[in-house]
Amino acid sequence: xxxxxxxxxxxxxxxxxxxxxxxxxxxxxxxxxxxxxxxxxxxxxxxxxxxxxxxxxxxxxxxxxxxxxxxxxxxxxxxxxxxxxxxxxxxxxxxxxxxxxxxxxxxxxxxxx
Amino acid sequence: xxxxxxxxxxxxxxxxxxxxxxxxxxxxxxxxxxxxxxxxxxxxxxxxxxxxxxxxxxxxxxxxxxxxxxxxxxxxxxxxxxxxxxxxxxxxxxxxxxxxxxxxxxxxxxxxxxxxxx
Numbered sequence: 001x002x003x004x005x006x007x008x009x010x011x012x013x014x015x016x017x018x019x020x021x022x023x024x025x026x027x028x029x030x031x032x033x034x035x036x037x038x039x040x041x042x043x044x045x046x047x048x049x050x051x052x053x054x055x056x057x058x059x060x061x062x063x064x065x066x067x068x069x070x071x072x073x074x075x076x077x078x079x080x081x082x083x084x085x086x087x088x089x090x091x092x093x094x095x096x097x098x099x100x101x102x103x104x105x106x107x108x109x110x111x112x113x
Numbered sequence: 114x115x116x117x118x119x120x121x122x123x124x125x126x127x128x129x130x131x132x133x134x135x136x137x138x139x140x141x142x143x144x145x146x147x148x149x150x151x152x153x154x155x156x157x158x159x160x161x162x163x164x165x166x167x168x169x170x171x172x173x174x175x176x177x178x179x180x181x182x183x184x185x186x187x188x189x190x191x192x193x194x195x196x197x198x199x200x201x202x203x204x205x206x207x208x209x210x211x212x213x214x215x216x217x218x219x220x221x222x223x224x225x226x227x228x229x230x231x
Contacts, residue, residue, distance in 0.1 A: 046222075100158060
């Protein structure tokens with residue numbers, strides 16, 4: 001069974017204090033790993049997708065990296081508006097023409113001014 | 114802007130009273146998904162449509178049904194809501210993968226419908 005574990009469950013940072021969120025996964029065959037941001041009471045917003053170990057993607061203060069067992073979401077000099085829940089999901093559905101995502105429980109990030 | 118739209122944003126129903134949630138999309142994606150997300154939990158896939166083909170997850174209760182009358186619309190029907198069905202319901206869409214290409218099956222989500230059961 002595919003499993004996704006995110007850590008920490010919650011992270012409090014001061015504005016400008018860089019840190020990383022972790023996503024560990026156990027799947028039979030990874031088709032893609034996805035990072036989403038979810039604000040309270042809203043649907044997940046797509047951030048990044050990574051397909052192979054060693055791949056990196058960047059967007060503003062966020063950088064996602066991927067190894068064979070885990071992914072990191074690095075947040076550089078965060079601002080209060082980066083406060084949200086960050087969800088990691090994997091697509092391990094080989095042989096199909098569409099993806100089914102298995103989500104982790106998320107990391108709740110709070111950035112204080 | 115092309116998007117995934119869910120209606121209503123908030124729905125209150127009574128215990129046992131059928132309720133229908135709506136999702137529409139302007140992305141022309143052929144795959145549509147319904148997820149249930151309870152407070153502080155991961156979204157849980159209930160079922161999905163690949164075009165008109167319906168695919169139910171093994172642990173989705175029989176109380177949950179879905180309809181997809183056309184490419185743009187998909188509905189979630191809860192036949193007899195219980196207190197445990199109170200949750201956020203998320204609709205998502207994606208394209209099918211391109212044969213031989215990298216899996217670009219990014220799922221795009223709507224804002225969700227918050228269901229309360231009294």
